[in-house]
Amino acid sequence: MAVDPGLLEHARDLFAGLGPITTKxxxxxxxxxxxxxxxxxxxGDGIYMKAAGALVEDYRAAGSEAFSYDTKTGPRVIPGLTSLPDSALEDPDExxxxxxxxxEIARAAAERRRAKKR
Structure with missing residues (x-):
């Protein structure tokens, strides 16, 4: 299922302050x-953010939910991907x-991957 180009454009606008964004x-x-x-x-139609540790709890406290999808054996939950809080969907500063x-979490994970390869 392809991502809606409008959602991608909206996400790029929301996160433009981070710098050049690439996609895969x-x-x-x-x-x-x-x-x-x-x-x-x-x-799907959501924006999910990388999270770990205390950040997962901060997202949950803001009303976010972990990404999940259905499998033959029941739902599979990916706690490391948490929805962007609704209040932030239309507020670029938030x-x-x-x-x-x-x-920060993503860069730490990328550094661990690079160190593992060495």
Whole structure:
């Protein structure tokens, strides 16, 4: 399932303050990257942010939910991808604040991958 071009454009606008965003395919959606760090994903009609540790709880406290999809054996939940809070969907300043926090997590994960390859 392809991502709606309007959603991609909206996400690029929300996160423009991070710098040049590149994209790759992910789970039938689109992953958003700064350099080699995937900080967000567009899946279905939602924007999901990279999260780990305390940031997951901060997203949940703001009303976000983990990405999930149905399988033959039941729902599969991906806690490391959490929806962008509704309040940030139309507020670029708030969206950018969340994105910067997710980018920190994403950069740390990218660094761990690079270190593992060495």
């Amino acid at each position: 395919r992910l789970f039938g959606g689109t992953a958003l990257y700064i350099d080699d760090a995937m900080f967000a994903a567009l899946l 969206a950018l604040t969340w994105a910067r926090r997710s980018l």
